[in-house]
Ligand SMILES: [Zn+2]
């Protein structure tokens with residue numbers, strides 16, 4: 001029974017993340033979940049999210065002032081890196097992952113790569129223009 005209920009909660013988290021297709025903080029996820037499951041505890045959500053991370057179904061990002069955000073993976077083998085604007089905090093996708101070739105080279109050396117992170121931040125086009133005007 002316990003397993004079944006956890007699965008349902010995970011499905012709900014996944015469907016919330018799928019609907020938005022942008023990184024969501026735990027508070028945003030929580031706000032959406034309580035609508036469906038009013039009695040759910042935040043610790044339960046954390047537990048489900050940890051397990052989704054282990055299943056490789058979602059990605060974790062440290063954005064803004066190091067707040068943690070989660071985003072659903074479109075494909076288990078595909079992942080996206082984000083570029084963040086320091087000013088308006090808007091999030092953009094990096095067109096592709098530049099690391100794969102490097103990873104393959106390392107794996108040929110026998111190194112097993114489990115994870116990598118890239119974080120790029122700066123100014124978006126709109127904010128850059130505002131800075132130039134000043
Ligand atoms: Zn901006």
Ligand SMILES: [Zn+2]
Nearest residue numbers: 081097098099
């Ligand atoms: Zn990558």
